[in-house]
Amino acid sequence: MTCDDIRALLAARADGELGAADSLRMEAHLGTCAACTDIATRHDAVVRALRQGLRAPALYMKAPVGLSERVMHAVQVEAQAKTGVRHEAPVARARAPRRGGSAWQRLAGWLITPTRGLGLAAGTLAAVALGVGVLVGRPDTVALTAHDITASHVRALLGARETDVLSSDRHTVKPWFNGRIDYAPPVTDLATRGFPLIGGRLDYVDGRPVAVLVYRSAQHPVDLYVRPEGGADTEPALRTERGYQLMVWRSAGMGYWAITDASADVVQAFARAVRGG
Ligand SMILES: [Zn+2]
Structure with a gap:
C-alpha cells in the first residue's frame, strides 16, 4: 500500500468499513510511516468531533x-x-x-x-x-389548490384534451356536465365581453372532478374552474403561479378559479365579465 492508498482509505477506516486484509495492511503501513500516522490521527480527531457534534441535544x-x-x-x-x-x-x-x-x-x-x-x-x-x-408551516390550502389548478391547466394545454365538449353554445356545454359531476356550474357566453366560450371539460383538482369552462381571449385560452366551495363569498383576488395569472373568488357556494397565460389585466377583465360587472 502506498501513502496515497492509505489516505484514500482513512474515511472507510474511521467508519469501520475496511475489510480485514486492508485493515491489516493499513495498520502495518501506519506502524512504519510517521506522515500517514500523523494524518490518520488528525483525521480520526475530526471524525470524533463530528460524531459528538451530531449527538448534541440542540440538534x-x-x-x-x-x-x-x-x-x-x-x-x-x-x-x-x-x-x-x-x-x-x-x-x-x-x-x-x-x-x-x-x-x-x-x-x-x-x-x-x-x-x-x-x-x-x-x-x-x-x-x-x-x-x-x-x-x-400551516398548509395553505388556497396555494395548494392554485398549484393543482395550474398543473391541470398546463396539462390541458400540452395535451390534446383542451375540451371534452367543443361548443360555443352554453345550452350545449351546460347539460354536458349533467351526470358527469354532482353539481351544475353556471355557464355564460362572454363573447360580447371579448371572451368567447369554446367548450368545457372535466378535470381533477384536489382529487375531485371539477367542471372547467374553456374560454378564449384573443389567442390565449382562459380556463374557468368551477366547483362547490363552502364558506362566505369572497372578492376576486389575483394570484400568480408559475407565470400564469389566476383570479380566485367564491360566490353563492361555488369557488371560481380563472387561469390564463395572458396578462393580469386580461384575467381581471375576465373575472369582471363572469361576475356580470
Ligand atoms: Zn505513508
Whole structure:
C-alpha cells in the first residue's frame, strides 16, 4: 500500500468499513510511516468531533403536535398532483413507518420517529431540514389548490384534451356536465365581453372532478374552474403561479378559479365579465 492508498482509505477506516486484509495492511503501513500516522490521527480527531457534534441535544427538536398529520397531508397532495387520483395516506402508517413506499413517505417516517435519525450523516440531516422546512408551516390550502389548478391547466394545454365538449353554445356545454359531476356550474357566453366560450371539460383538482369552462381571449385560452366551495363569498383576488395569472373568488357556494397565460389585466377583465360587472 502506498501513502496515497492509505489516505484514500482513512474515511472507510474511521467508519469501520475496511475489510480485514486492508485493515491489516493499513495498520502495518501506519506502524512504519510517521506522515500517514500523523494524518490518520488528525483525521480520526475530526471524525470524533463530528460524531459528538451530531449527538448534541440542540440538534434534535421534538416534533410539534400535528406535524405527522401535516406531512402525511402534503404527501397525499403530492401524490394527487402526480396521478390525479386521490390516495389515502393513513396516519397510522406514519406512526409505524415501514420500509418501502415513496421517498416522501419514508421521509415522513424518519421525521415522525426522530430517534431513528441519529445515525444520519450531517449532510443528510441538513437536506431533511431544508426539505421539511417547507412543510412545517400551516398548509395553505388556497396555494395548494392554485398549484393543482395550474398543473391541470398546463396539462390541458400540452395535451390534446383542451375540451371534452367543443361548443360555443352554453345550452350545449351546460347539460354536458349533467351526470358527469354532482353539481351544475353556471355557464355564460362572454363573447360580447371579448371572451368567447369554446367548450368545457372535466378535470381533477384536489382529487375531485371539477367542471372547467374553456374560454378564449384573443389567442390565449382562459380556463374557468368551477366547483362547490363552502364558506362566505369572497372578492376576486389575483394570484400568480408559475407565470400564469389566476383570479380566485367564491360566490353563492361555488369557488371560481380563472387561469390564463395572458396578462393580469386580461384575467381581471375576465373575472369582471363572469361576475356580470
Ligand atoms: Zn505513508
